[in-house]
Amino acid sequence: MQNRRASLSDVAKALQLSPSTVSRALAGHKDVSEATKERVRLLADELHYQPNQLAAALRRGRSNTLGVLVPHITGHFFPKVLDGIAVEASKAGFSVMIFQSNEDSKQEKKNIELLMNSQVEGILVSLANTTTDFSHFELARQQNVPLVFFDRVMEDFRGSNVSAVILDDYLGAYQLVSHLIEQGCTRIAHLTGLRHLNIHRNRHQGYRDALTAHGLEINEDYVAQCEMNQYGGAQAITEMLKLPAPPDAVFASNDLAAAGAMQVIKAHGLRVPHDVAVAGFSNEAFTTLTEPMLTTVDQGCETMGISAVRLLQKMLNPNPDRLAQPRNVVLKPKLIIRESSLRRP
Incomplete structure (x- = not known):
């Protein structure tokens, strides 16, 4: 023993x-x-x-456990969302099981199966960037296990037990690009991730619509799909700086890619923001440590986690007095302007 x-x-x-x-x-x-x-x-x-508290809870017909699946637990965004989830779940009397897919759709599938076998009462999930087949979520939908997607979601995956919490990525990108235009930038590059993901697709559309709304042409030479990390941002901007008319601003779909771009711009002897303004997305902790500090969009990480748990609670305990429960929550972005984009007082 x-x-x-x-x-x-x-x-x-x-x-x-x-x-x-x-x-x-x-x-x-x-x-x-x-x-x-x-x-x-x-x-x-x-x-x-x-x-064995889990076994005892299952004998009572309740596990009091929520499953959470995220792409990774590095950086600033997902740890902060998980913090919001854990705090709110604890207040509601739930334990939390956390899995990460490591951006691997096969691992995501295994994790979903593990959570279903653990008889969790609901699942909160943000998709891996390699996920294009969603059949592994079908069992949860069929068994009526509440699914709340957050940040990276399946927009066409619907059901009475399916909800989502997202940021208005389109609005955040539109506001950010509009800000760059107001600073006098006319050749604005966009570093984007895989656009089958809603976050990158919506940020890209916000970029395009902001250019059009301000009377600027969309030049595909200024759009690069790359890895959303420092290396990917650095590699993408290195090629753009070779153009006859290189960008005078860069909007990256996340802060890591923006930081990588900024390093290359400065290595070429160019000044940020005077020669090339730079902006990212997510408000990572390091954005106040770059030189200059990075303009970005805050996603309200903790609020997203709290909202996801509260939405799941409503799905578990529907109010019979209401004809329809809210199925989706859309959070408003917050533009954070710092020195990396300020070309005008």
Whole structure:
């Protein structure tokens, strides 16, 4: 027993009692004598026995556990969202199981299967960037397990048990590009990620519509799909700086790519923002440490996590007095203007 966790059966066998009697003794049932309760408690302490709370909850028909699946737990965004989820879930009496897909759709599928086998009461998920087939979510939809997608969502995946919490990425991008235009920028590059993901698709559309609304032509030479990291941003802007009329501003779909672009721009002897203004998206913690500090869009990470849990609670406990429960939450972005884009007072 020293090499494994003591079980209820171990305690029962040692005391020559039935497992049900041990269970009732530990629960303080009146039909078990005080002497037996004391014997059970003493041995349970000696063996460091801990009851299986999940199994007990399942016997009651509730696991009180939420599953969470994120692409990764690096950087600023997802850890902050997870913090919001954990705090709000704890307030509601839920435990949280957290898995990461590592941006791998196959791992995402395995994790969903594990969560379903664990009989979680609901699943909060942000998609891997390689996910294009959504069939692994079908079982949850069919079994009516509440699914709340956040940030990276499936816009065409619907059901009575499917909801979403997203940021208005389109508005954030539109406002940011409009700001760059107001600073006198006319050749604005856009570094975008895979556009089958709603976040990059909507930010790209906001970029295009802002240019059009301000009377600027869309030049596809200034649009690059790249890895959303420092290397990807650096590589993309290196090629653009070779153009006959290189960009005078860069809007990256995340802050890491923007930081990579900024490094290359400065390495070419150009000044940020005077020669090339730079802006990102997400408000990562390092954006106040760059030189100059990086203009970006705050996504309200904790609010997204809190909203996802609250939405799931409404799905678990629908209000019979309301004809329809809210199925989606759209958060407003916050433009954070810093020195990297300020070309005019």
